[in-house]
Amino acid sequence: MLTVEDQTAIEQRLADFLGKSEAQWSALVDKGGNLFAQSGDTGNLDLSILSALAAGSFAATHELAKRLGESEFSALYHEGLGQHILMSALHHECLLVTIFGERTNIGLVRFYAQQVTLALNELLKQASAKEATAAPLLLDGDFLNDRAAIT
Amino acid sequence: MAFINYSSREIQLKIVYYGAALCGKTTNLVTLHKQITHAQKGELVSLATDADRTLFFDFLSLNTKTLPGFTTRFQLYTVPGQAIYNTTRQLVLKGVDGVVFVVDSHWDKMADNVESFANLQENLIENHLSLVQIPYLLQYNKRDIPNAAPINYLEYTFNNRANRVLAFESVASTGSGVLETLNAAARLLLAKYSKTPNANVTGMAQPNLSVAVPPSTEGSQVQAGNAAA
Numbered sequence: 001m002l003t004v005e006d007q008t009a010i011e012q013r014l015a016d017f018l019g020k021s022e023a024q025w026s027a028l029v030d031k032g033g034n035l036f037a038q039s040g041d042t043g044n045l046d047l048s049i050l051s052a053l054a055a056g057s058f059a060a061t062h063e064l065a066k067r068l069g070e071s072e073f074s075a076l077y078h079e080g081l082g083q084h085i086l087m088s089a090l091h092h093e094c095l096l097v098t099i100f101g102e103r104t105n106i107g108l109v110r111f112y113a114q115q116v117t118l119a120l121n122e123l124l125k126q127a128s129a130k131e132a133t134a135a136p137l138l139l140d141g142d143f144l145n146d147r148a149a150i151t
Numbered sequence: 152m153a154f155i156n157y158s159s160r161e162i163q164l165k166i167v168y169y170g171a172a173l174c175g176k177t178t179n180l181v182t183l184h185k186q187i188t189h190a191q192k193g194e195l196v197s198l199a200t201d202a203d204r205t206l207f208f209d210f211l212s213l214n215t216k217t218l219p220g221f222t223t224r225f226q227l228y229t230v231p232g233q234a235i236y237n238t239t240r241q242l243v244l245k246g247v248d249g250v251v252f253v254v255d256s257h258w259d260k261m262a263d264n265v266e267s268f269a270n271l272q273e274n275l276i277e278n279h280l281s282l283v284q285i286p287y288l289l290q291y292n293k294r295d296i297p298n299a300a301p302i303n304y305l306e307y308t309f310n311n312r313a314n315r316v317l318a319f320e321s322v323a324s325t326g327s328g329v330l331e332t333l334n335a336a337a338r339l340l341l342a343k344y345s346k347t348p349n350a351n352v353t354g355m356a357q358p359n360l361s362v363a364v365p366p367s368t369e370g371s372q373v374q375a376g377n378a379a380a
Contacts, residue, residue: 001156004157008158032154033165034163052196052228063242138346139220144341144345149334150187150189150213150225
């Protein structure tokens with residue numbers, strides 16, 4: 001669960017990270033494939049698909065790490081011809097996914113990613129504490145009838 | 152686990168289609184992608200082998216306005232059915248909110264179906280979950296094949312737990328029963344956000360009568376709990 005304040009704070013951190021690293025897009029994604037927050041521009045890419053694939057890729061890497069006797073690979077880097085992806089593990093079952101191009105390089109992106117990771121972990125910790133004590137979401141209205149069916 | 156974003160007024164829910172190899176999980180998603188015209192849908196992504204067997208997962212995202220004041224994003228996943236991909240199945244179940252268990256109606260596939268259902272329960276435990284916590288329903292697929300097992304047999308085999316769940320007959324390749332299954336799964340998941348959920352939606356309140364239900368027509372809901380009639 002993210003409140004409006006959590007979302008704003010996380011997006012601000014992501015925007016700062018993009019400014020410093022000159023990366024193109026960055027997002028907070030959970031390991032189940034949900035997109036929590038994002039900043040930057042990916043053109044017309046489907047962000048749900050991007051998040052699902054990133055989470056799947058990281059999960060597969062996590063299994064590789066386990067089989068090598070590592071608890072986790074803390075980062076995963078995919079290098080393309082013009083665009084690259086860096087994924088960094090966060091606490092609370094989350095990932096930082098960053099897409100960057102030729103304007104910057106992996107060293108710079110990774111350096112600032114490590115910094116923003118600390119800040120994001122703190123924000124996630126606060127959000128998690130809030131969620132633990134929040135009242136469950138309950139809504140009025142009959143949204144379980146045929147009129148609300150997916151068609 | 153469901154993710155609620157109060158800033159963008161969005162709820163994200165993950166539904167996993169689970170079942171034995173070649174039971175029709177991917178066909179369900181392919182058919183849904185074709186059938187759904189009103190809800191905002193994403194591209195259907197399949198991580199498959201050259202022989203069109205699911206290697207990692209299939210993925211389809213649907214944005215709906217089913218909840219007042221919120222956009223509901225259903226993320227539909229399939230798992231690879233082949234036995235060797237068990238680790239992958241565990242990974243796909245991470246953060247699951249609901250399961251559609253697809254049963255292949257072919258008599259010869261019963262052992263595979265039973266093994267897959269047991270495997271689902273084991274893999275939920277690996278994710279610190281269980282079928283008691285995770286809403287699920289059954290889809291009896293391939294009802295058009297000549298040697299399909301009778302519905303009462305399938306109900307007795309797969310829907311014989313303490314609380315009986317909703318079950319649907321389908322022919323995923325023609326689209327019969329596919330949208331009905333998805334809508335039932337969606338309602339099942341959304342019921343927890345309703346101030347007035349009812350047993351017909353959750354499908355979980357019917358006691359197990361330990362009697363098989365009579366067969367029903369193709370593409371229709373199998374009426375859980377009506378066996379004593």
